[in-house]
Amino acid sequence: MSALATERSVAIQAVLQASRVCQSVFQHLVANETLTKNDKSPVTVADFSAQAIINTYLHKAFPNDPIVGEEDSKDLRGDAGKILREKVHSLTNGVLDESEKLSEDQILEAIDRGNYAGGAKGRHWALDPIDGTKGFLRGGQYAVCLALIVDGQVQLGVMGTPNLPVDPAKPDGEKGTLFITVRGQGAFQRSFSTPTETKIHFSDIATTEEATFCESVEAGHSSHGDAAEIAKLLGISRPSVRMDSQAKYCSISRGDGDIYLRLPTSKTYVEKIWDHASGSLLVTEAGGKVTDVNGKPLDFSIGRTLEANKGVVAANTKIFDRVLESVQKVLSSKL
Ligand SMILES: Nc1ncnc2c1ncn2[C@@H]1O[C@H](COP(=O)(O)O)[C@@H](OP(=O)(O)O)[C@H]1O
Numbered sequence: 631m632s633a634l635a636t637e638r639s640v641a642i643q644a645v646l647q648a649s650r651v652c653q654s655v656f657q658h659l660v661a662n663e664t665l666t667k668n669d670k671s672p673v674t675v676a677d678f679s680a681q682a683i684i685n686t687y688l689h690k691a692f693p694n695d696p697i698v699g700e701e702d703s704k705d706l707r708g709d710a711g712k713i714l715r716e717k718v719h720s721l722t723n724g725v726l727d728e729s730e731k732l733s734e735d736q737i738l739e740a741i742d743r744g745n746y747a748g749g750a751k752g753r754h755w756a757l758d759p760i761d762g763t764k765g766f767l768r769g770g771q772y773a774v775c776l777a778l779i780v781d782g783q784v785q786l787g788v789m790g791t792p793n794l795p796v797d798p799a800k801p802d803g804e805k806g807t808l809f810i811t812v813r814g815q816g817a818f819q820r821s822f823s824t825p826t827e828t829k830i831h832f833s834d835i836a837t838t839e840e841a842t843f844c845e846s847v848e849a850g851h852s853s854h855g856d857a858a859e860i861a862k863l864l865g866i867s868r869p870s871v872r873m874d875s876q877a878k879y880c881s882i883s884r885g886d887g888d889i890y891l892r893l894p895t896s897k898t899y900v901e902k903i904w905d906h907a908s909g910s911l912l913v914t915e916a917g918g919k920v921t922d923v924n925g926k927p928l929d930f931s932i933g934r935t936l937e938a939n940k941g942v943v944a945a946n947t948k949i950f951d952r953v954l955e956s957v958q959k960v961l962s963s964k965l
Pocket residue numbers: 671700758760761762763764765846847848850851852873874875876895896899902905
């Protein structure tokens with residue numbers, strides 16, 4: 631049996647179920663079902679349900695594994711959280727089998743199992759129940775992202791992208807793609823509906839002029855202006871493809887695009903490990919390279935954040951050095 635085979639299959643089942651709950655919540659979603667966190671990022675019923683489901687699957691299979699999860703149950707507790715708690719409860723159970731159904735208390739407990747501090751020792755999971763919450767709310771791209779980190783290094787990543795076409799050549803065809811990677815074993819995708827996996831890899835372009843850029847929809851998450859200047863330096867004439875979430879890492883890993891830049895918009899924002907763990911491993915296993923904007927490897931060993939890094943540069947290995955050089959040229963001119 632190959633390394634991490636059990637972890638791989640548990641992660642796939644967990645991410646698939648969580649993706650289904652997201653799809654179900656989206657269908658039921660009305661505007662007043664969202665609430666706003668202090669940091670102004672909208673948190674929905676789906677974020678909580680997806681985290682409850684994945685943490686429950688992980689706990690059943692690996693009771694000793696700690697989890698670094700984005701959400702906590704604070705907003706679901708007490709009288710103030712009653713309405714939201716009931717919605718999370720009914721929508722979560724709506725996708726679970728009879729034998730898997732969870733009580734309200736079990737849901738709260740499961741969500742809060744994601745409170746681990748992370749770090750360099752031993753193994754833990756990193757979970758973003760919905761990455762691209764804004765994309766989810768606008769019916770665009772979002773991703774359910776789960777990674778296993780061992781001794782500070784990402785070893786496994788599974789991402790569910792319910793709105794990403796299975797075949798990029800058929801944008802109106804079946805949607806719902808799962809991306810799967812284990813360190814040293816390559817990068818794969820499959821549809822939600824069929825377990826057959828296909829190996830994926832970067833496109834084989836050799837020059838930056840042929841490249842396509844991917845960037846955040848949210849200009850507050852990554853500077854669109856800096857990206858346009860970098861594109862100019864690289865001789866890129868195609869318009870950038872804007873999408874939310876780690877679907878960007880997925881897209882470049884299967885050759886839909888070639889470069890993903892996350893260009894800091896503030897001096898103080900610190901990236902979170904769950905926003906990059908699974909996506910960055912997918913990229914390297916698909917033949918790409920990832921560093922931060924200073925060319926430093928992403929360091930997942932510090933805790934819940936990528937404190938030692940600034941931004942992200944991910945690209946086809948063949949053009950990576952040129953891309954990084956242009957990123958540094960543009961960013962250093964801003965200092
Ligand atoms: N100022 C900022 N700069 C960079 N990323 C930010 C940010 N504020 C929030 N984010 C992160 O950006 C993620 C979405 O990225 P993208 O723009 O690529 O879709 C959010 O994940 P969530 O949606 O899981 O909260 C959030 O963690």
